[in-house]
Amino acid sequence: MLDLLLGKQDGTVVAPMTLVEPTYFTEIVGRLRERGHDVRHFALLAERETVLRRLREREIVHSVRRKGVPPKRDNFAVSRLDLCLERLSGAEFGEHLRTDRLTVAQAADRIAESAGLTLEPNTDSAVRGFVRRKWTSVKHIRFG
Template sequence: MLLWINGPFGGGKTQTAHEIQRRLPGSVVCDPEHAGFGLRRMLPPELRGDFQDLESWRRGVVEVLDLALGKHDGVVIAPMTVTNPRYFEETVGRLGELGHDVRHFALLAERETVLKRLRERGFGHLLQYVAGKDAPLRRESWAVQQLDHCLERLREPEFAEHLWTDHTTVAKTADRIAVLAGLTLTPNKDGVLRGRLRRAWTGAKHIRFD
């Protein structure tokens, strides 16, 4: 089974994917973003744009996930924002056409909720402490620019199943996805502090500087 976790940038995809992986024995996170940034780095700066526009990324994601789904004995989790309907069909749709059990979930939230999460990503809490809670989201400027478009597009029926996350935790979102996919997660034994530390560490590991 493939769990494709969609959503706006800063919407909690990566945190949710790793929460599921932590509590679902045998599962693995295969992040399509890694391939995208690798292709982007191959190009001179003036030619770098949205790596999803590269056919090589879309075809490569399908090839790699098809291999993982065919050879790995466990659930594969792919956290990736895709809002272009054609690109969605060429990736998520194509994997379904290849015969895989694909479960797609779009994590949605109100604009202010996502902006708050963007401020808290990685070392965001430290930035707020040093520069104040209204410190500008300089490193997240691209995500902010894409936010309204992402939230509008992902509300469309073709991007179901929709999960609203404004008033829920990462662990509970993972639980909801598991129920909808017919999976059983191990109980979440994290307390509030341990959960925050775990999410901060996950966020820090996924900070990109390009």
């Protein structure tokens, strides 16, 4: 799908995904590169405790959205955390970006700079940025 899109799209395509299996990474990213696409891969890394804190924060937002339903523990994410952090630290997973002390905007700026992209200036205040990020989290909740 990305190959088709890149063949028709004039410009940059950002495809957020988590690839931690080297075989899948080679299959997807390697094949795109073989077909002549300029693929940049950024592994966003953080200390284990930082990731656990972020998962807890996400659970709280989801609980509010579900009108007081207690947070569901994301056992799958936690159970895979150490494996993901270990694998994403490997050289084959591209450029590593430590996000422990970065805001979302700072991480985006660093990725854009490394990829040679120019972003529109971020004009959000701290409060507006916080609300926008939380609203984005809430919008992505799906009810079964």
